[in-house]
Amino acid sequence: MGAGATHIDHVVISSNDSAATAQRFSENLGIEIKRTMSRPGTRAHLEFAKLDEVVLEFAGPGEVQPYDEVAAKLWGFVLAVRDLPAAIAAVRAAGYEAEEPHKAVQPGAMFATVKTGTHGVPFAFIQYNALSNEEEQS
Amino acid sequence: MLSKVHHVGIVVQNADEALKFYRDALGLTVTADREIGDQGVRGVLLAIGNSEIELLQPTRDDTGVAKFLASRGEGMHHICFESDDVAKELNAAAAKGVELIDKAPRAGLAGMIGFCHPKSNHGVLVEFATPFEGHH
Numbered sequence: 001m002g003a004g005a006t007h008i009d010h011v012v013i014s015s016n017d018s019a020a021t022a023q024r025f026s027e028n029l030g031i032e033i034k035r036t037m038s039r040p041g042t043r044a045h046l047e048f049a050k051l052d053e054v055v056l057e058f059a060g061p062g063e064v065q066p067y068d069e070v071a072a073k074l075w076g077f078v079l080a081v082r083d084l085p086a087a088i089a090a091v092r093a094a095g096y097e098a099e100e101p102h103k104a105v106q107p108g109a110m111f112a113t114v115k116t117g118t119h120g121v122p123f124a125f126i127q128y129n130a131l132s133n134e135e136e137q138s
Numbered sequence: 139m140l141s142k143v144h145h146v147g148i149v150v151q152n153a154d155e156a157l158k159f160y161r162d163a164l165g166l167t168v169t170a171d172r173e174i175g176d177q178g179v180r181g182v183l184l185a186i187g188n189s190e191i192e193l194l195q196p197t198r199d200d201t202g203v204a205k206f207l208a209s210r211g212e213g214m215h216h217i218c219f220e221s222d223d224v225a226k227e228l229n230a231a232a233a234k235g236v237e238l239i240d241k242a243p244r245a246g247l248a249g250m251i252g253f254c255h256p257k258s259n260h261g262v263l264v265e266f267a268t269p270f271e272g273h274h
Contacts, residue, residue, distance in 0.1 A: 002165015
């Protein structure tokens with residue numbers, strides 16, 4: 001049974017210059033960058049591409065600091081689930097720690113990070129369409 | 139043309155321990171589990187949607203995966219994009235000035251594969267794969 005994950009929702013690639021890394025992936029690999037955003041309040045600059053069902057999220061600082069070279073790395077990933085409370089319950093029942101679900105940045109979605117057991121990988125679950133419009137506004 | 143993320147590769151100290159989370163707790167199905175002698179790794183693939191998660195456990199100390207584990211610890215190692223023609227992807231990348239680890243496709247756990255050097259992608263190790271017929 002497990003956590004009921006449906007697919008890899010997104011893979012995060014962190015960089016000291018996320019725009020430059022997204023451009024490099026676009027030039028070298030032909031991956032089309034679909035969207036960019038600066039997340040309010042976090043001083044983060046994000047760029048997004050999508051292949052099939054997986055989003056590539058290039059994440060970096062909103063204000064790029066001087067650097068000798070662009071340095072990026074694969075950071076972590078997020079699995080989509082149909083039932084976030086059930087997914088959290090499943091990993092907890094297996095003996096791992098997971099935070100309580102909370103609102104995600106994505107509209108209507110809930111998100112929770114798994115804290116242990118992931119073998120060095122920042123890892124989380126996301127459930128889309130988890131909130132009603134009223135819950136989203138609250 | 140790259141069609142999807144075939145898998146994300148995670149380097150682990152002990153694949154059996156990692157399977158307790160990725161297989162047992164998450165409920166993912168193992169689609170391949172074998173030692174690749176010439177690469178000095180045990181590779182385990184787990185299906186998730188249209189993609190997979192690959193666990194890599196070094197079986198020797200003199201390989202890139204072992205050195206990654208020694209210097210950085212467990213964590214994400216590479217991302218693999220699926221293509222219907224790995225050779226074409228490698229040639230196209232080389233024509234753009236991308237430095238390649240594999241100048242020609244070779245057999246790997248995910249099918250016919252080839253790696254780009256991470257320094258061409260700001261430090262991110264990128265793999266191309268064309269699955270063998272009938273595989274994920």
